[in-house]
Amino acid sequence: xxxxxxxxxxxxxxxxxxxxxxxxxxxxxxxxxxxxxxxxxxxxxxxxxxxxxxxxxxxxxxxxxxxxxxxxxxxxxxxxxxxxxxxxxxxxxxxxxxxxxxxxxxxxxxxxxxxxxxxxxxxxxxxxxxxxxxxxxxxxxxxxxxxxxxxxxxxxxxxxxxxxxxxxxxxxxxxxxxxxxxxxxxxxxxxxxxxxxxxxxxxxxxxxxxxxxxxxxxxxxxxxxxxxxxxxxxxxxxxxxxxxxxxxxxxxxxxxxxxxxxxxxxxxxxxxxxxxxxxxxxxxxxxxxxxxxxxxxxxxxxxxxxxxxxxxxxxxxxx
Ligand code: XMP
Numbered sequence: 001x002x003x004x005x006x007x008x009x010x011x012x013x014x015x016x017x018x019x020x021x022x023x024x025x026x027x028x029x030x031x032x033x034x035x036x037x038x039x040x041x042x043x044x045x046x047x048x049x050x051x052x053x054x055x056x057x058x059x060x061x062x063x064x065x066x067x068x069x070x071x072x073x074x075x076x077x078x079x080x081x082x083x084x085x086x087x088x089x090x091x092x093x094x095x096x097x098x099x100x101x102x103x104x105x106x107x108x109x110x111x112x113x114x115x116x117x118x119x120x121x122x123x124x125x126x127x128x129x130x131x132x133x134x135x136x137x138x139x140x141x142x143x144x145x146x147x148x149x150x151x152x153x154x155x156x157x158x159x160x161x162x163x164x165x166x167x168x169x170x171x172x173x174x175x176x177x178x179x180x181x182x183x184x185x186x187x188x189x190x191x192x193x194x195x196x197x198x199x200x201x202x203x204x205x206x207x208x209x210x211x212x213x214x215x216x217x218x219x220x221x222x223x224x225x226x227x228x229x230x231x232x233x234x235x236x237x238x239x240x241x242x243x244x245x246x247x248x249x250x251x252x253x254x255x256x257x258x259x260x261x262x263x264x265x266x267x268x269x270x271x272x273x274x275x276x277x278x279x280x281x282x283x284x285x286x287x288x289x290x291x292x293x294x295x296x297x298x299x300x301x302x303x304x305x306x307x308x309x310x311x312x313x314x315x316x317x318x319x
Contacts, residue, residue, distance in 0.1 A: 004184040007177075008040070011169050015044035022124035024167055025117055028053045028079065029199075030067040033129030033170060035191050036182040040169050041127055042077050043185060050078045050123070052116045054109060057085025058201030058215070061223040070191070080120065084112040092203070092210045098319035101210065105200040117162065126164035130171050131178060195240045196274065204319040208247030213300070214262075218245040220298045221264045228290045229268075238280045239271035243294075244307075244318045252302035261302035264294055268306075269316055277311040 024041060028034050028051040041049050051071065055064045064081065071077040091104050117123075170178055182192040198204055202222075206214045222243040229235035246263040253259065266287070271277035291304040307314075 004180045008043075008181060008184050011040055011181075012044040015041055015167070015169055018167070019045055019048065019125060022048070023122065024049045024125040024127050025120060025123045025164070026051045026127040027113055028067065028071065030063065030191070030194075031129075031197060032175070032178060032182065032192060032194055033131060035129075035187060036178050036185065037127055037129035037168075037170055038071065038077065039075065039182065039185040039187055041167070042075055047078055049127070050080060050120055052080050052082060052113065052120070054082045054112050054116070055085055056088045056105065056109060056112075056201060056203075058088060058105070058203045058210075060197075060202065060226075061219045070188070080116060082112050082116045084108070087112065088203075089210065089212065094209060096208050098204065101203055101319070102200050105203050109199075114162070124165060125167040127167040127169070129178075130168045132170075132172055132174055135171060193236050195235070195238075195242075198317060204317050205242060206245045206247075207318060214245050214247070217262060217298060217300045218243055218264075221245075221294045221301060224293045224297060225266060225290050228286060228293070232283070232286045234268075234280075234282065234286065238282075239269050239274070239277060240316060241266075241268040241280075243267070250303050254302065259302045261300050263303045263305060264298070264301050265318070266290065266304060266306050267316065267318070269311070271311075271316070274316060275311075277316050279306075279308050279310060 024045065026034065026038055026041065026049060028038050030053070038049070038051055053064070053067055068079055068081060071079045088105065088108050091108050092101060095101055095104060117126075170181075173181070179192045183189075202215055202218055203210055205222075206218055208214075225241060225243050226235070229238070229241045235241065244265040244267055246265055248263050249260050250263055251258060251260055268280040268282055269277040270280050287306060294301055294304050307318075
């Protein structure tokens with residue numbers, strides 16, 4: 001794509017000019033925006049860029065390894081991982097209220113991120129994958145969860161003593177342009193066309209108390225769903241597809257044994273912008289395979305249900 005190659009070249013030139021010989025830090029989440037920002041800035045200034053990936057313990061199966069692998073091995077980026085899972089779990093212990101969980105996760109994220117930045121040392125710039133719609137949104141819509149998220153992803157809460165200048169190379173772009181740019185920069189389809197994933201991660205998908213057992217069950221179930229969505233080529237056709245862990249036990253039977261285990265809900269939706277959504281008419285065969293596999297393969301689960309709620313009045317996430 002000609003225009004994309006031009007755009008990339010132009011952006012890279014601008015970044016080089018602005019940054020000079022200074023260092024740049026970037027919070028890498030593995031999502032589309034921060035990934036494209038990282039790839040672009042890396043192309044411009046190489047090892048002057050340091051990325052920080054926070055492992056909050058609320059990630060999907062092998063997610064940290066996949067992200068680190070891609071950027072370190074394939075791109076030779078300087079990626080530092082903050083392993084903070086136990087910090088998050090400790091802070092979340094005993095908390096069941098959804099809003100409290102979100103606040104704790106957001107606050108802990110900012111603390112961990114700040115600590116990592118301090119440890120990395122002097123840098124002039126903090127880079128962010130802010131897009132044009134984010135710029136508008138943060139001015140406009142109140143009560144939009146996306147805006148709340150962004151406040152924690154875009155580290156609005158950095159202390160005044162940390163004087164960074166912002167570097168936002170995607171600020172004039174729309175999502176589709178960012179994806180095209182990402183492809184032009186050599187990012188794989190799995191990154192460029194990744195489904196949205198909330199900042200608080202599986203924290204909003206383990207209902208009730210978040211603990212290691214429940215997270216592990218959800219991770220295994222979610223990996224099965226992901227595999228089947230890929231296998232059936234539905235993953236890129238729907239807006240989001242994920243599992244929710246319900247802190248509810250129901251009775252079942254396995255062999256001659258009575259079981260009393262947890263429930264997994266499947267949430268698969270179609271949407272254009274997440275403002276409205278409808279449950280996806282996934283073929284029964286796919287639902288059946290997912291259900292059978294989760295019940296057989298994930299210990300602690302004996303029942304799978306499908307969420308038939310549209311948004312509104314439901315939301316996409318359960319919390
Ligand atoms: P809801 O559940 O409000 O979600 O219909 C709309 C979209 O936003 C995502 N979402 C979040 N993303 N932090 C995020 O970064 C959050 O706290 C959050 N809550 C919801 C959700 O996955 C969906 O795509």
